[in-house]
Amino acid sequence: MGGLRILVLGAGGVGGYFGGRLAQAGVDVTFLVRERRLRRLNAEGLRIRSPFGDAAIAVKAVAAAEDGGRFDAVLLACKAYDLEDAISTVAPAVSDGCAVLPLLNGVAHIDRLNAAFGAGRVLGGLAKIQATLTEDGVVEHFNDWRFLTFGEQDGRMTGRVAALEAAFAQAPGCVAEAVPDVMRRLWEKLVHVATSAGMTCLMRANVGEIVRTADGAALLRRLLEANAEIAARLGHAPSPAFMETYRATFSDPSSGYSTSMLRDIERGAPTEGDHILGFMLDSARSVGVSEPILELACAHVQGLRPATRCRQAPDARPRSVGRGVVTRRLTARPALPRRPSPPDGPQAGAVEGAARPQPPRRCRLRSPRPAPGRAGDAAPLVQAQRSCPALVPSAQAPLSRGIPIEAPPGSSAASVSWGWNSSTPFSASVFWSAA
Numbered sequence: 001m002g003g004l005r006i007l008v009l010g011a012g013g014v015g016g017y018f019g020g021r022l023a024q025a026g027v028d029v030t031f032l033v034r035e036r037r038l039r040r041l042n043a044e045g046l047r048i049r050s051p052f053g054d055a056a057i058a059v060k061a062v063a064a065a066e067d068g069g070r071f072d073a074v075l076l077a078c079k080a081y082d083l084e085d086a087i088s089t090v091a092p093a094v095s096d097g098c099a100v101l102p103l104l105n106g107v108a109h110i111d112r113l114n115a116a117f118g119a120g121r122v123l124g125g126l127a128k129i130q131a132t133l134t135e136d137g138v139v140e141h142f143n144d145w146r147f148l149t150f151g152e153q154d155g156r157m158t159g160r161v162a163a164l165e166a167a168f169a170q171a172p173g174c175v176a177e178a179v180p181d182v183m184r185r186l187w188e189k190l191v192h193v194a195t196s197a198g199m200t201c202l203m204r205a206n207v208g209e210i211v212r213t214a215d216g217a218a219l220l221r222r223l224l225e226a227n228a229e230i231a232a233r234l235g236h237a238p239s240p241a242f243m244e245t246y247r248a249t250f251s252d253p254s255s256g257y258s259t260s261m262l263r264d265i266e267r268g269a270p271t272e273g274d275h276i277l278g279f280m281l282d283s284a285r286s287v288g289v290s291e292p293i294l295e296l297a298c299a300h301v302q303g304l305r306p307a308t309r310c311r312q313a314p315d316a317r318p319r320s321v322g323r324g325v326v327t328r329r330l331t332a333r334p335a336l337p338r339r340p341s342p343p344d345g346p347q348a349g350a351v352e353g354a355a356r357p358q359p360p361r362r363c364r365l366r367s368p369r370p371a372p373g374r375a376g377d378a379a380p381l382v383q384a385q386r387s388c389p390a391l392v393p394s395a396q397a398p399l400s401r402g403i404p405i406e407a408p409p410g411s412s413a414a415s416v417s418w419g420w421n422s423s424t425p426f427s428a429s430v431f432w433s434a435a
């Protein structure tokens with residue numbers, strides 16, 4: 001499999017980052033994307049902002065698999081609710097000898113892909129990274145996680161997984177490993193994500209913020225242990241090393257770790273709630289585990305749907321999809337404003353919350369007009385995402401003053417969140433709701 005030709009479906013957070021890094025290293029990569037992304041990739045190239053180096057890469061991109069020729073591997077980097085569409089979109093490229101490597105969170109999609117392409121073609125894979133596609137088309141990488149793990153479902157160390165590992169070894173800002181136990185790793189990742197996504201979405205806060213509440217660390221720990229127990233009863237017990245790592249991760253008061261599911265909720269996008277939390281809850285019930293935090297997290301994320309049914313998916317009914325894969329694309333209702341800003345906040349139109357001892361994890365935004373948001377408010381959401389390079393934290397210049405951010409005409413601020421790491425500036429995502 002030397003000189004691999006790789007097709008990457010989706011140039012969002014995960015596909016854009018890992019596919020882009022491969023292309024940057026000179027590997028023959030083609031992105032299979034929808035029209036809007038195609039226009040942007042053709043016009044501007046693929047742009048990555050990352051602690052491991054920013055990049056603007058001229059990439060090959062197509063809107064139909066037929067336009068790309070033959071491939072040795074197809075990387076699937078879509079959300080679970082797009083899986084059915086993704087399967088039909090890549091199908092023409094999945095010829096004999098072509099491996100399909102899904103990088104989705106969760107495990108339910110593996111059975112669906114086996115049914116679509118034959119188990120012999122489908123690898124297991126997972127990405128550990130925090131990355132997102134910004135409104136201006138940049139793949140923004142937030143922290144030092146840059147890990148890919150993949151392997152054959154039956155554990156054999158084949159030539160094709162070795163070839164993929166060798167391709168990624170050339171890519172900057174990636175650590176990729178072929179493993180003989182990828183199905184256990186997928187379950188470990190599910191335990192990890194069902195815990196972090198469940199709690200961050202319930203609390204609308206990152207891990208450090210949760211841990212700093214009176215009972216937050218205990219609640220995180222309880223959900224982690226319950227998810228691990230569910231996996232174990234289904235024959236996929238996480239390793240002791242995994243549990244030790246994540247007990248520490250979920251008790252770190254200084255952690256800025258957030259999840260893509262929370263980012264999706266905050267920007268009013270569809271979530272993978274069914275695929276991660278719904279699947280975990282159904283699994284819990286099938287093995288007699290009862291965990292109220294999991295039930296609440298699942299109900300909470302499902303509860304975000306009703307407004308969408310009117311707007312986008314008239315036939316969608318809120319329900320858990322069992323062990324299946326989510327096939328409906330639901331759009332969550334517009335993000336609600338966060339907790340009210342404190343009365344002694346900074347001037348209107350400025351980011352606040354920065355006066356905390358650093359590193360600040362969350363800021364709040366005051367606008368000239370207060371947000372009108374209330375439960376059920378179906379006003380369309382206008383998103384604005386900005387990079388705030390001025391907000392580099394340092395011991396000499398703690399973030400004690402807000403920076404002005406102008407509200408788009410006719411809108412008011414709903415919320416703002418940002419990412420931080422030791423070597424890159426803050427990136428603030430500002431969410432506006434129409435006034």
Ligand SMILES: NC(=O)C1=CN([C@@H]2O[C@H](COP(=O)(O)OP(=O)(O)OC[C@H]3O[C@@H](n4cnc5c(N)ncnc54)[C@H](OP(=O)(O)O)[C@@H]3O)[C@@H](O)[C@H]2O)C=CC1
Nearest residue numbers: 010012013014033034078082085086104105129130131260
């Ligand atoms: N983001 C992260 O940090 C992490 C995410 N994950 C997992 O990785 C998976 C992908 O997540 P993420 O990268 O964040 O998602 P994104 O939404 O950022 O990217 C997915 C991309 O797939 C594209 N897409 C979907 N269906 C098709 C299709 N049929 N044809 C062409 N393009 C398509 C979407 O295009 P369009 O924009 O046109 O809809 C979108 O740009 C998820 O399962 C997630 O849970 C795992 C680890 C970390």
Ligand SMILES: CC(C)(CO)C(=O)C(=O)O
Nearest residue numbers: 127128129193259260261
């Ligand atoms: C939990 C995390 C950040 C780990 O990569 C992730 O997969 C996600 O946010 O979707």
